[in-house]
Amino acid sequence: MTDADTYDCETCGASVAVADARRSKPFGDLDPDTWQTLNCPHCGDRLATVFVGDE
Template identity: 90%
Template sequence: MTDPDDTHDCETCGASVAAADARRSEPFGDLDPDTWQTLNCPHCGDRLATVLVDDE
């Protein structure tokens, strides 16, 4: 079961997307891409959230 804190709802297509299933891209602005990533909906490509990246 997916942790609800690790799930994002897409405002464009209505999909509920687990962070592990989201497409990742570099963040907007001058945020450090080694520290931050943008999560995008795998269905429509809309931005879901910008998240802090841990030492994975």
Template identity: 60%
Template sequence: MSETDDSLECGSCGETVPFDDARRTKTMGGLDPTTWQTLCCPSCGSRLETVFVGE
């Protein structure tokens, strides 16, 4: 995800979610949570995107 993206569209409920409003949850598949974050829709809880947050 580039820094210019400011919203994500939920494929489940169709809501457009501002990046800052997306819920951050524990990563799946053994990814390091200090390096990766999973963003979820605040309305329906579906996964929106997993983003790199580490260095």
């Protein structure tokens, strides 16, 4: 990750702004109202799982 608003995709090398990432439900037992997984819009790989409970 380069800063709080950008993630680097380890699969395709793209630098992805949080606003451009595709969001999906988190894996495991995480509450989807509180957590979301950010995915690369270029290759679809997971970038990060982020807390969104205060959004």
